[in-house]
Amino acid sequence: MDKMYRKYGITSIKAIEHLVLIIIAIATVVAIGQEIKHIFDVGAVTLADLLLLFIYLEVLAMVSHYAESGKLPIRMPLYIAIVALARYLILDMKAMDDWRIIAISLSTLTLAATVIVIRWGQLKLPYPRPKEDDL
Numbered sequence: 620m621d622k623m624y625r626k627y628g629i630t631s632i633k634a635i636e637h638l639v640l641i642i643i644a645i646a647t648v649v650a651i652g653q654e655i656k657h658i659f660d661v662g663a664v665t666l667a668d669l670l671l672l673f674i675y676l677e678v679l680a681m682v683s684h685y686a687e688s689g690k691l692p693i694r695m696p697l698y699i700a701i702v703a704l705a706r707y708l709i710l711d712m713k714a715m716d717d718w719r720i721i722a723i724s725l726s727t728l729t730l731a732a733t734v735i736v737i738r739w740g741q742l743k744l745p746y747p748r749p750k751e752d753d754l
Contacts, residue, residue, distance in 0.1 A: 637686070644682045651675045670706040674699055694734050701730050 654671055658664050681695040704727045712720065 640682055640686050644679065647675050647678045647682070667706055667710050670702055670709070674702050674706070677702065694737055697730050697734050697737075701727055701734075704730070 651672065654668060654675070658668050677695060677699045681691065681699070684695065685691045704723055708715075708720065708723050708727075715723075
């Protein structure tokens with residue numbers, strides 16, 4: 620009986636997980652559409668618009684990768700954070716004091732260094748492959 624509850628519990632959680640992934644994907648596509656409409660309404664494309672579209676693209680790629688593999692590489696949210704910080708810096712640099720600019724720049728560098736360390740770890744220290752018995 621306990622096995623049956625576990626099976627239905629896991630199945631329910633997976634169904635909710637897929638539903639939320641679909642909601643995230645739809646919301647991201649809607650946001651892309653709103654940004655494209657904004658670009659046409661203004662009649663100009665700015666660097667901030669392109670960076671925002673890139674963030675949306677990364678979110679869709681992350682959702683797609685997670686839906687396909689069931690795993691979320693930690694680098695993808697880091698890439699999104701790097702682009703978001705760069706966009707914030709570009710948009711609000713004139714209104715920021717020097718310390719805030721330095722803090723955001725150091726945060727961006729820290730995230731970039733983290734991506735490099737994670738990537739190095741994946742290449743040099745990969746996880747062992749599961750054995751057939753473990754599956």
